[in-house]
Each structure stands twice: as structure tokens, then as C-alpha cells.
Amino acid sequence: QSVIHLEDIRKSYFIGKNELPVLKGVTLDILKNEYVALMGPSGSGKSTLMNILGALDTPTSGKYILSGHDVSRMEDNELARIRNQEIGFVFQQFNLMPRLSALENVAVPLIYAGIGKKEREEKARHMLERVGLGDRYKHKPNELSGGQCQRVAIARALVNDPSLILADEPTGNLDTKTSVEIMEIFGRIHASGNTVVLVTHEEDIADHAHRVIRLRDGVMESDKLNPVKSLAH
Numbered sequence: 001q002s003v004i005h006l007e008d009i010r011k012s013y014f015i016g017k018n019e020l021p022v023l024k025g026v027t028l029d030i031l032k033n034e035y036v037a038l039m040g041p042s043g044s045g046k047s048t049l050m051n052i053l054g055a056l057d058t059p060t061s062g063k064y065i066l067s068g069h070d071v072s073r074m075e076d077n078e079l080a081r082i083r084n085q086e087i088g089f090v091f092q093q094f095n096l097m098p099r100l101s102a103l104e105n106v107a108v109p110l111i112y113a114g115i116g117k118k119e120r121e122e123k124a125r126h127m128l129e130r131v132g133l134g135d136r137y138k139h140k141p142n143e144l145s146g147g148q149c150q151r152v153a154i155a156r157a158l159v160n161d162p163s164l165i166l167a168d169e170p171t172g173n174l175d176t177k178t179s180v181e182i183m184e185i186f187g188r189i190h191a192s193g194n195t196v197v198l199v200t201h202e203e204d205i206a207d208h209a210h211r212v213i214r215l216r217d218g219v220m221e222s223d224k225l226n227p228v229k230s231l232a233h
């Protein structure tokens with residue numbers, strides 16, 4: 001059962017009249033409950049691919065089916081709905097709203113989903129407990145450490161129970177010890193049945209995944225199962 005089905009995805013940026021091809025035909029299936037690390041040199045197209053997977057951007061050509069929805073044919077308003085309902089995105093820079101408390105940040109996707117205030121607060125509180133921040137729900141981002149901010153962002157990504165969790169260098173701004181803690185949370189997210197795609201430059205972060213896909217110059221250079229992890233899977 002594919003959560004992600006990509007067929008010959010191409011993406012070019014146009015700078016004036018000049019076409020810069022960035023993705024040059026990516027074909028790929030990711031199954032339910034896979035845990036995939038996406039690697040590759042800077043400029044190889046990882047962020048571009050993640051933005052397409054996350055319905056933040058559309059491909060120039062090719063087909064993208066997410067959980068049965070043809071995302072490559074969607075208008076902006078449909079893309080926004082899919083983003084909110086099917087995708088949880090975790091960024092390197094956390095992307096929290098500075099004026100909102102941890103609880104309010106986690107509840108934002110529930111506002112768009114049309115859920116009432118009391119239920120929003122209960123769900124957001126529950127998600128914060130799941131990431132070990134149950135006692136910090138009133139704190140604002142600037143009153144939290146980087147690792148705690150990333151936990152809030154992870155809780156926000158999970159709160160609508162999306163079919164896909166995407167993380168673009170989620171430990172890129174964190175020290176080693178905090179990175180290990182965040183990777184433990186991703187491990188638990190995956191163990192509870194989620195599908196996870198994570199971009200990283202670091203081999204020891206990629207070692208947490210069951211499958212490692214390497215991009216180079218806009219094409220897939222390799223796609224390998226992680227032997228140790230796949231046995232345990």
C-alpha cells in the first residue's frame with residue numbers, strides 16, 4: 001500500500017528565460033509505515049523534492065499520488081487541505097509562531113480542520129504529553145530550548161493524525177545529545193505506525209531509518225534498505 005507514488009517527477013526553476021532543471025525524473029514508491037532517510041549533496045534537490053512531497057510546491061511535470069489523492073492535478077485550495085489533513089511537516093528552523101504558547105502552536109492545524117476550542121486544547125495537550133512536554137504547554141518558543149521547540153513542532157505535525165510525516169533536517173540546529181532525543185521521538189512515531197521521510201546530511205541520523213535514498217544532481221543515485229533496521233522491522 002503506497003502512501004507516496006511518484007512517476008517521473010521533474011522540476012525546473014526559471015530564472016528569467018533560463019531553465020534550471022533541479023529534479024530530472026524521480027520515480028518512487030514509499031509504502032505505509034516505511035521510515036526513509038533522504039540524503040545527497042547540497043544542491044542535489046532534496047529540499048525541492050520534500051517541498052513537492054509536502055504539497056508546498058508542485059512539479060513541472062510527472063505524477064504524484066499521496067494516499068490515493070492525485071496531488072499533481074490539484075488547485076491551490078485543494079493542496080492546502082491536503083497539507084493540513086494528510087501531511088505533518090517538521091522543519092530545521094522549527095517554524096513556530098513566536099507569540100503563541102506551545103499549546104496554541106500545536107493547536108493551529110486543528111483550527112484549519114474546523115475543530116472547536118475545547119477539543120483543540122485537549123488534543124494539543126495530549127500531543128505535548130506524547131513528546132514529553134506536558135508541563136511546558138504555557139511556554140512561548142523563546143522560553144523553550146531548541147530541542148523543546150522541535151518537540152512542539154513535532155507535536156504540531158502529528159496533531160491531525162496525518163498519513164505522512166516529512167522532516168527536513170530536523171536535527172540540523174540541535175546539539176548531539178538533543179539530536180539523539182529527537183531521533184528517539186521519530187523512532188516512536190514510526191513504531192506507532194506512521195510513515196516517515198527525513199532529510200539528513202548525517203550518516204548516524206540516517207542509520208535510524210529503514211531505507212536510505214540518495215539523490216545526486218536531481219536523480220536517484222541509490223535506494224537501499226538498511227540491513228540492520230529492516231531485519232528488526
Ligand code: ADP
Nearest residue numbers: 013041042043044045046047048092168169172
Ligand atoms: P539546504 O541545502 O539546507 O536544503 P536551502 O534549501 O536553503 O538549503 O538552499 C539550497 C540552495 O538553494 C542554496 O544554494 C540556495 O542558495 C538555493 N536557493 C534556495 N532558495 C532559492 C531561491 N528562491 N532562489 C534561488 N536559489 C535558491
Ligand code: ADP
Nearest residue numbers: 013020022040041042043044045046047048049
Ligand atoms: P538540496 O536541498 O539538496 O540542497 P535544493 O532542492 O535546495 O537542494 O536545491 C537544488 C537546486 O535548485 C540548487 O541548485 C538551488 O540553487 C536551486 N533552487 C532551489 N530553490 C530554488 C528556487 N526557489 N529558485 C531557483 N532555484 C532554486
